[in-house]
Amino acid sequence: MAKIELTNMVMVQNPETKEVLVQRRIQYWCGISFPGGHVDNGESFYDSAAREVKEETGLTVKSLKFCGCVHWHNTENNDKYIVFFYKTDEYSGELLEATEEGEVFFTDLESLKNMKLSPNFDKYLSLFLSDEHFEIFCNWNEKMKENCNGEPNWNFEYR
Numbered sequence: 001m002a003k004i005e006l007t008n009m010v011m012v013q014n015p016e017t018k019e020v021l022v023q024r025r026i027q028y029w030c031g032i033s034f035p036g037g038h039v040d041n042g043e044s045f046y047d048s049a050a051r052e053v054k055e056e057t058g059l060t061v062k063s064l065k066f067c068g069c070v071h072w073h074n075t076e077n078n079d080k081y082i083v084f085f086y087k088t089d090e091y092s093g094e095l096l097e098a099t100e101e102g103e104v105f106f107t108d109l110e111s112l113k114n115m116k117l118s119p120n121f122d123k124y125l126s127l128f129l130s131d132e133h134f135e136i137f138c139n140w141n142e143k144m145k146e147n148c149n150g151e152p153n154w155n156f157e158y159r
């Protein structure tokens with residue numbers, strides 16, 4: 001039977017400086033990404049996104065705006081991994097320096113492009129930063145070979 005894993009990711013942007021909150025992940029998908037995590041049973045996608053930001057950064061977010069999703073489909077067993085994307089510039093609280101997930105800090109978008117990003121995070125950015133796309137779909141499986149640059153041979157379809 002196919003499994004469905006539901007997760008979220010949130011871009012928190014400072015309304016004055018336009019800097020975005022990032023996390024230098026040290027567990028799973030190591031590298032720079034926006035905070036996020038799993039949707040718990042009985043929890044809405046929106047509430048799970050707000051909870052994950054609080055747990056991973058110390059900040060309380062509100063007025064989250066849905067800005068798209070990525071849908072990973074495993075061609076071998078039909079498992080699905082879906083990430084719901086939100087963004088906001090409304091937050092309060094005191095930013096933690098780090099959690100067990102890694103260091104959290106604000107950075108400008110230009111600097112972000114030059115950081116070691118978590119896998120596929122560069123593909124996700126267009127959903128956060130523009131209204132051009134709202135969904136990314138990707139078929140994958142464990143047998144897919146890496147290309148000569150060491151990257152997985154996945155085909156991302158933007159909708």
